[in-house]
Amino acid sequence: MSKTRIIAFANNKGGSGKTTTAANVGCAMAKLGKRVLLIDGDMQLNLTLSYFDEERTLSFLEEGKNIYTALKSEKDLGDFIVPTDYDGLDIIPSSSLMSGIEFELFPKWQREFILRKCLSPTVARGYYDYILIDAPPTLGCWVMNIMCASDFVIIPVEASPWGLFGLANMFDFISEVKNISPRLEVMGIAITKADERKSYFKQTLETLGEFDTARLFETRIRVDSTVEWSQDNSQPVVAYKKYSRSALEYVKLTKEILEYANR
Numbered sequence: 001m002s003k004t005r006i007i008a009f010a011n012n013k014g015g016s017g018k019t020t021t022a023a024n025v026g027c028a029m030a031k032l033g034k035r036v037l038l039i040d041g042d043m044q045l046n047l048t049l050s051y052f053d054e055e056r057t058l059s060f061l062e063e064g065k066n067i068y069t070a071l072k073s074e075k076d077l078g079d080f081i082v083p084t085d086y087d088g089l090d091i092i093p094s095s096s097l098m099s100g101i102e103f104e105l106f107p108k109w110q111r112e113f114i115l116r117k118c119l120s121p122t123v124a125r126g127y128y129d130y131i132l133i134d135a136p137p138t139l140g141c142w143v144m145n146i147m148c149a150s151d152f153v154i155i156p157v158e159a160s161p162w163g164l165f166g167l168a169n170m171f172d173f174i175s176e177v178k179n180i181s182p183r184l185e186v187m188g189i190a191i192t193k194a195d196e197r198k199s200y201f202k203q204t205l206e207t208l209g210e211f212d213t214a215r216l217f218e219t220r221i222r223v224d225s226t227v228e229w230s231q232d233n234s235q236p237v238v239a240y241k242k243y244s245r246s247a248l249e250y251v252k253l254t255k256e257i258l259e260y261a262n263r
């Protein structure tokens with residue numbers, strides 16, 4: 001039986017490329033023959049919208065087929081899995097009700113471990129090679145749950161003047177998580193939306209290079225409008241235009257991630 005590896009995509013800085021990276025790495029892994037479960041952990045529903053149109057995405061709320069319903073009643077997440085259009089790739093959709101998740105978690109016993117508990121039957125079945133969790137841009141009890149359920153965290157960072165803002169808080173938060181869930185490992189920082197012609201790009205890289213808390217992935221994802229077109233079509237770019245620059249970069253990043261996870 002294969003061991004399921006769980007990877008969180010997190011950064012408290014909004015718009016840093018978490019969802020785009022989780023959606024594309026998940027799809028690229030499935031195309032490379034892995035069995036993957038995506039979990040949309042954000043009330044903005046962006047990961048779900050990466051695979052389904054708005055109508056279908058909202059239907060998961062009505063049907064109760066979403067992460068919020070599962071967590072609220074502390075149910076086995078296996079019952080909330082929805083297949084995507086891609087072989088080997090499933091998803092647990094989010095719900096706009098995730099806006100109230102902090103309030104729901106607060107009174108629960110061992111509230112940092114609710115996601116880990118709800119996910120454990122799926123992990124024990126060993127069907128999935130990877131579970132990828134898209135975190136919201138916050139650092140509260142819910143993101144603590146996501147990290148406590150994960151083996152690795154990948155931090156997408158936008159190569160922009162404000163992209164590094166708050167990164168120190170993020171690492172303080174990760175240290176706190178490690179106190180209660182020592183297995184969590186920072187796999188690395190993935191640079192997204194890079195524009196190498198801009199002078200601040202070089203400056204961002206230099207600053208990150210001085211950052212000895214985490215390694216950088218070699219592959220950088222450059223700015224590419226194909227990413228936005230793919231999202232408009234409810235498809236990850238690796239499926240929408242597989243030979244586009246960003247699709248090729250995402251496949252390369254995925255291979256780096258697979259190599260690291262299997263060391």
Ligand SMILES: Nc1ncnc2c1ncn2[C@@H]1O[C@H](COP(=O)(O)OP(=O)(O)OP(=O)(O)O)[C@@H](O)[C@H]1O
Binds near residue numbers: 014021
């Ligand atoms: N390589 C890219 N080229 C161009 N645009 C991109 C690229 N990657 C992401 N974007 C755009 O940047 C925006 C933010 O990306 P994304 O939603 O993945 O970030 P996020 O960290 O998940 O945001 P949030 O914190 O709101 O959850 C989106 O509009 C997306 O289309």
Ligand SMILES: [Mg+2]
Binds near residue numbers: 042044
């Ligand atoms: Mg997002």
